[in-house]
Amino acid sequence: MGALQFTTSTSIDYALWVIAGFPFVLGALARLPGLKGRNAGQFAISTCLGTVLWIALIIRADASPHDVEIGLMLLASAYLMYLEIWALISRGYTLGVLVTLFTARRPLGVDEIAARYRRGDGLSWIMRHRMEGLIGTGLVASHGDTLALTPFLGVATARIYRFVLLALGLARTSR
């Protein structure tokens, strides 16, 4: 029988320290007046700060390329995991409905939940938010009351999406 080793290199140690400190940095940045309410920006700046700190530490420690590779992969994995959790608690629709019901402290009908969603922004906020994102990235164009795929980028992205669904064996919902 072989063995499982838990020995760490300096690069891994520093990566683990940065990973452990990340939520504290994120919590502190979220309270800065200039970043208040900008959840994506808070996460991006925390990630940059953590990575710069880690790079500065491993340069001082003169780590080997192999150790840098492993430390970087650990750091990237942790950022991806934090991003999933961050997206869920800051943008999760299902959790948003639960919080709406929790803060109301009384039974709410479907229309009331829809109206109170996101502290009163309502469901139209979701549509506005999606549309702004799609138009901003050049995937769709707005013509009065109509939305259309842009001829190249929008159509190509929709076709690639359909191909990926097929490759992964996921069902299409738009039919």
Place this chain on the structure above:
Amino acid sequence: MTSAMISGAAAFAIYLVATLIFLRLMRDKSAAVVVTIAIVAYFGGLFIPVLKGVTLNFWEYTAVFSCFTLTFLMAFGAIYKSVSLRMLDFLLDHPNHAASKHSLMTRYVAEESFEHRLDVILQSRFAARFPDGFVLTRKGRAVARAVTCLHALFAIERIG
């Protein structure tokens, strides 16, 4: 490459193949399939080589496996859940690839984003439906309380 890195990469490759097969066999449980197989592949890739006499470094194995797997899961989650991408797919089927904002709002925001979530909440027993409306169950209150605490910790004012 060390044996831990090779094991991590091999476990991810097996995970990817198994996921692509099981997603086709269990189409109604896609999210559960990708997560369950990831857990099985992680521990399988870690302990099977050790049982066969190989010495592995835990951190190297975890770094390689988790980096590949979390990148795949992030992309999979974006494709699986994305309402925006489904809107693009919907538009692709329409003449001139265009549709009214009202039809998109009704189908993808009111039905898929909202009514579907209410169904999920009821099925997961986070809330119960009574004649006067939806009420959180004890489980639902616990989750909502935990999320509210996280919002306070990270100064998140609005969710959604």
